[in-house]
Amino acid sequence: MTSAQILPILTYPDPRLHKVAKPVAAAAGLEPRIQQLVADMLATMYDAQGIGLAATQVDVHERLIVIDVSEERNAPLVLINPEILWASPEKVKGDEGCLSVPGVYDGVERSTSVRIKALDDKGASREIEADGLLAVCIQHEMDHLMGKVFVEYLSPLKRTRIKSKMAKAEREAAGQR
Numbered sequence: 001m002t003s004a005q006i007l008p009i010l011t012y013p014d015p016r017l018h019k020v021a022k023p024v025a026a027a028a029g030l031e032p033r034i035q036q037l038v039a040d041m042l043a044t045m046y047d048a049q050g051i052g053l054a055a056t057q058v059d060v061h062e063r064l065i066v067i068d069v070s071e072e073r074n075a076p077l078v079l080i081n082p083e084i085l086w087a088s089p090e091k092v093k094g095d096e097g098c099l100s101v102p103g104v105y106d107g108v109e110r111s112t113s114v115r116i117k118a119l120d121d122k123g124a125s126r127e128i129e130a131d132g133l134l135a136v137c138i139q140h141e142m143d144h145l146m147g148k149v150f151v152e153y154l155s156p157l158k159r160t161r162i163k164s165k166m167a168k169a170e171r172e173a174a175g176q177r
Helices: 024-028 032-047 132-145 158-173
Strands: 052-054 064-067 079-087 090-100 101-111 115-120 123-131
Touching: 032 101, 052 123, 052 132, 079 090, 079 123, 090 132, 101 132, 101 158, 115 132, 115 158, 123 132
Parallel strands: none
Antiparallel strands: 052 064, 064 079, 079 115, 090 101, 115 123
């Protein structure tokens, strides 16, 4: 495996963010290509000061997520082909942000806890029960795998404003190149 590299993160409203991710082949969790992708995604997430990143966000349309909600930023969680087995009926509305929608935070309602099944980076199947920030992060990143960005939970007016803001930022960035 070569050293990890920082990957470009797609920004909303890039249409590639709406592609539904395909499952990673069963044995692929151990393949060098997947191991490299995991390393690159973790490096990208840490570099961008994020707590979660879905492969969709780096234009790889496979069911792979990396998360680290630890204070020390030293407890990476790798989820390959994650599935929600159970989500609590209790919901909480909290401010969410996204590396694909920089600078935008808004309230989204999510289940307070979830139980998921996924493969880890060694290809082992595991079940994880999560609540709090980890549960929210898992649900947010799994939305990406389904082609959904958190702003789609917001009102059409807010989405339009965010699209305009992102388009303006893109134009300004292009003008500085």
